[in-house]
């Protein structure tokens with residue numbers, strides 16, 4: 547970054563940071579377990595359709611609005627119109643909620659990484675996992691550790707280290723996932739898992755799986771919370787926005803698919819339940835590593851890379867409330883980071899304890915605290931944020947200004963701009979409304 551407000555030195559720097567935010571626990575941990583819970587390939591298909599139709603469209607709108615306004619997630623909306631600042635505030639709330647449980651899973655990753663030094667997970671991985679997450683305070687300790695690591699990086703500013711770290715981490719993660727995937731799909735009995743992952747059973751498509759797939763697209767692309775908008779605001783007019791808006795989802799989807807191949811066939815080969823839920827990766831992968839030569843080295847390397855992938859996402863989440871306190875309320879950066887980290891960690895503790903005896907039996911609307919926070923953020927607030935983006939960019943700021951921004955005043959031709967405009971103004975918002983009405987049962991009621 548250079549100049550006063552800060553600017554990426556190249557589109558590449560931006561793509562690395564944006565991909566760093568996008569690729570994280572959403573791909574490695576959440577995508578495989580959601581696919582496992584929602585019928586496998588049927589979910590994967592929905593995910594792909596939503597990714598292309600809604601994800602790419604809104605990502606381009608979000609980056610474009612950011613660069614056009616040159617403001618962070620909250621102030622950009624206020625700059626379009628004073629009356630719209632609540633959209634940014636809603637995104638900030640979603641980011642805080644996501645980070646609160648992200649830290650919990652980040653802590654699990656850290657815990658598993660440390661296990662390498664104790665010889666990996668021998669014996670029954672399910673029993674090992676169950677024992678860990680039901681401990682009354684051990685997971686909280688790791689959650690705090692993960693949050694402190696996030697805070698430490700955000701205090702020092704994101705540039706430099708993270709940009710450089712990403713360049714090693716990303717290819718490393720891809721290579722390792724390919725190795726793991728190959729091991730997983732060649733396990734005896736893996737065929738049923740490959741079939742489950744790739745051969746859709748359309749009867750598995752339900753309102754719940756549709757809402758889950760849509761939420762996952764938003765979660766995985768870091769959409770609708772002002773994160774991509776803020777990153778886009780540091781781009782200059784020399785970058786081709788539509789290229790960025792295609793590269794990031796491609797990378798993100800590739801990592802999610804590789805994680806699916808590494809995890810789901812192994813679930814079938816070892817006779818675990820695909821609908822296991824948030825623990826899926828933590829029981830399935832140790833079993834795969836135990837079947838590999840030098841398995842525990844791969845085990846260590848994987849959880850180390852997963853830890854970095856989680857960190858590049860968690861810092862982008864913490865940056866949202868921090869940059870708002872710093873820019874709009876003139877807080878000192880260090881103070882903003884410390885206060886936000888403490889508050890968000892505290893909000894996350896009930897999520898952390900949702901897997902153990904302390905709060906595990908406690909449900910609201912049939913969901914544990916963890917599930918409720920995740921659902922409200924990923925499946926409600928993020929899609930609403932995305933809907934608002936469609937309206938703001940498609941109608942209020944306007945397609946003409948957006949296309950002028952995307953093409954940098956005609957420098958980068960955008961031949962598909964009519965299709966994009968139709969997607970942004972009609973298809974995406976209509977799809978979001980229908981999915982929502984269906985989710986709350988209204989459409990079924992009308993039938």
Ligand code: PHE
Nearest residue numbers: 568570571572573765766768
């Ligand atoms: N996209 C991240 C992941 O898949 C999570 C995230 C959501 C990060 C929203 C920033 C904003 O892990």
